[in-house]
Amino acid sequence: MNQIVVGIVGAGQLGRMMALAGIPMGLRFEFLDSNPQAPAASLGKLHVGSINDASALAQLADAVDVMTFEVENIPADVFSAVADKTVLAPSAKALGMAQDRLCEKKLFHKLQIPTARFAPVDSEQDLQEAADDLGFPCVLKTRRMGYDGRGQVFLHSDTELSDAWRKLDSNELLLEEFVDFEQEMSLIAARNRSGATVFYPLTTNTHCNGILHTSQAPSGNTELTAKARHYVHNLLDDLDYCGVLTLELFVTSAGLLANEIAPRVHNSGHWSIEGAATSQFENHLRAILDWPLGSTAVTGHSAMINFLGCLPTPEQSLDIPGLHYHSYDKAARPSRKIGHATIVAEQPDACEQAVQRVLEFYTPAT
Numbered sequence: 001m002n003q004i005v006v007g008i009v010g011a012g013q014l015g016r017m018m019a020l021a022g023i024p025m026g027l028r029f030e031f032l033d034s035n036p037q038a039p040a041a042s043l044g045k046l047h048v049g050s051i052n053d054a055s056a057l058a059q060l061a062d063a064v065d066v067m068t069f070e071v072e073n074i075p076a077d078v079f080s081a082v083a084d085k086t087v088l089a090p091s092a093k094a095l096g097m098a099q100d101r102l103c104e105k106k107l108f109h110k111l112q113i114p115t116a117r118f119a120p121v122d123s124e125q126d127l128q129e130a131a132d133d134l135g136f137p138c139v140l141k142t143r144r145m146g147y148d149g150r151g152q153v154f155l156h157s158d159t160e161l162s163d164a165w166r167k168l169d170s171n172e173l174l175l176e177e178f179v180d181f182e183q184e185m186s187l188i189a190a191r192n193r194s195g196a197t198v199f200y201p202l203t204t205n206t207h208c209n210g211i212l213h214t215s216q217a218p219s220g221n222t223e224l225t226a227k228a229r230h231y232v233h234n235l236l237d238d239l240d241y242c243g244v245l246t247l248e249l250f251v252t253s254a255g256l257l258a259n260e261i262a263p264r265v266h267n268s269g270h271w272s273i274e275g276a277a278t279s280q281f282e283n284h285l286r287a288i289l290d291w292p293l294g295s296t297a298v299t300g301h302s303a304m305i306n307f308l309g310c311l312p313t314p315e316q317s318l319d320i321p322g323l324h325y326h327s328y329d330k331a332a333r334p335s336r337k338i339g340h341a342t343i344v345a346e347q348p349d350a351c352e353q354a355v356q357r358v359l360e361f362y363t364p365a366t
């Protein structure tokens with residue numbers, strides 16, 4: 001039997017974890033990445049090239065049965081141009097929409113998904129007017145290419161506007177009201193080509209300098225879960241979506257506000273490798289191949305701790321009951337995600353205690 005070949009644009013840790021989920025199902029992987037030593041390189045054939053290069057994408061598309069991505073900054077027109085060569089999942093439309101915070105916000109509004117108040121900012125004059133309207137504090141963000149806290153500036157007064165405008169150096173910005181959130185959560189769903197959909201439980205996330213630091217699942221009450229699922233259902237239907245989609249949310253006293261979507265497997269779903277019957281990585285592959293989706297039932301109370309900039313040793317970590325150790329085979333650099341630990345415990349208290357034990361010997365280097 002011919003093996004099914006999955007193409008992944010990007011060969012970072014997300015691609016690596018996808019391959020680690022797919023190889024046992026008999027899948028073969030090919031990747032496109034400019035780094036010959038990328039974390040997924042040892043798990044399939046690596047095409048070394050730029051994700052911006054139409055011919056490199058075409059070469060990957062020609063070699064695979066289905067093509068997906070683990071990075072969001074592929075030019076959507078370049079991605080869409082290979083649609084006649086292979087199956088693209090998620091679609092170029094979903095990718096393009098998620099690349100622009102303004103398009104994303106407009107989609108949220110069309111689907112009646114609440115967000116913080118915002119205004120597009122294309123000039124310094126717009127910035128002043130938007131700040132007058134939204135008030136302080138507020139957050140100025142680039143519409144494109146912002147991630148892990150990059151491309152955003154928190155503003156507290158009029159005197160900071162000019163510096164922020166110069167710092168972000170773009171005429172495609174967005175000013176957002178500051179959200180005094182109680183918690184940050186995410187909801188991850190998978191939808192296959194036939195429309196079957198599964199949801200993971202709400203996950204609570206904490207950040208360190210804008211970078212995800214910890215996740216805990218399951219979280220939230222039934223009311224929040226129902227609301228979040230309703231929002232994600234609407235997004236999936238509107239985009240005729242195929243694959244895993246993540247919605248990042250702020251929990252406020254007035255309810256949930258959508259922050260942004262990620263059209264891919266997400267760092268806040270890494271706990272699902274050991275903490276759910278089927279991981280987000282396996283369900284993404286099942287979805288893009290239009291296979292039946294797996295149960296998302298949790299196996300206990302889970303936590304994920306990102307190892308940012310430094311990696312504790314397995315000897316230190318594996319002594320903790322229920323801990324699973326993941327290293328991405330990446331060199332350590334400040335703020336870089338180089339591994340994570342998942343903890344699965346029967347009781348929430350035991351899970352929390354294990355997290356505290358990890359934090360005794362691991363401090364993020366950001």
Ligand code: AMP
Pocket residue numbers: 116139146147148149150152176177178179180184207210248259260
């Ligand atoms: P983002 O790149 O939009 O995901 O933002 C990164 C992090 O910055 C979020 O996870 C929040 O912790 C924080 N943040 C972003 N936007 C806002 C906002 N409007 N109000 C308060 N905090 C925010």
